[in-house]
Amino acid sequence: MTNPTILLTGATGYIASHTWLALQAAGFNVIGVDNFSNSSPEVLSRLERIGTLRPEFVQADVCDASALDAVFAGRRIAAVVHFAAHKAVGESTVRPLAYYANNLGSLLNVCQTMQRHCCKTLVFSSSATVYGKPERLPIREDAALATTSPYGATKLMGENILRDLEKADPTWAIGYLRYFNPVGAHESGLIGEDPRDTPNNLMPYVSQVAMGKRARLQIFGNDYDTPDGTGVRDYIHVLDLADGHVAALRYLLDGKGSITANLGRGRGHSVLELVRAFERASGCSVPFDIVSRRPGDIDACYADPTLARLALGWQGLRDLDAMCVDTWRWQRLNPNGMAG
């Protein structure tokens, strides 16, 4: 029997590129599609260096129906992992139409193309952002859903579209993976998060400050209802997240039905804890100022990861120190990201 072929959209992005390697290591054939709107072709040669296999890749926009049809034609694709999406929360409030058009347009096109080619197994990159301001911690999958940004709305609407699709045609099997805060990098230091502009997220910003690329970190508020007053989040190593996709695909391809799962560690860490862990990992200091809260931020957000452990046999094993060590290696070896 030949190994199943998995199609990754947004394949050269941060989480997808790590998942590509995990799928290869698990024996899947992988084909990637990306338009490089927020990633670099250099990722492909890095993947080849790490994984030894030349990645099978098509440069295309997944909003383009005929381009996606051409990818399916002549191949037996067993499942799709749909990563491709715009993902900056702040930018989504400035360019809402671009976010709705891209994130929902691509999802609709992916599903319609899959349907035409009788491929009905899909993993959807959702996000903890669908929980909005959680009423109870840790957050279980059956918590109330609400969003506070157009980006978050595209993730929640994406889930709703897929749930309607499943209702109409129960032969679909869909994995709704709600990521908490992905950080870290491959231990080779060859791939990692590669923000084009000023990083929006904490970990890449901290690592650029440690490197001396940026002068100081701004900590957005120290008056939250948390042990040290700074925001608490559930950081998850991208390599663990990648393994979560492998586990979800196995579950779906084994015919166990659809699943909605939190992919987090279930541990909350504050901004200050992360800064201290990064200083230990890098041996560099991370100077910071406390500034006012960032609009839309919440006190604390961390997962109850029980469902993923029981149903998928998956858990986030790497701790905050490992996340910082791996981020630092990637940052040190690639001071200017993939570009240089």
Ligand code: UFG
């Ligand atoms: N923070 C700072 N300074 C910075 C950046 C962040 O103090 O320069 C703080 C934030 O206030 C927050 C914490 O660090 O308390 C984490 O912030 P991030 O921007 O790294 O992550 P968020 O939790 O705000 O958002 C992330 C993703 C979203 C996703 C969400 C899901 O960026 O896409 O997690 O929970 F929707």
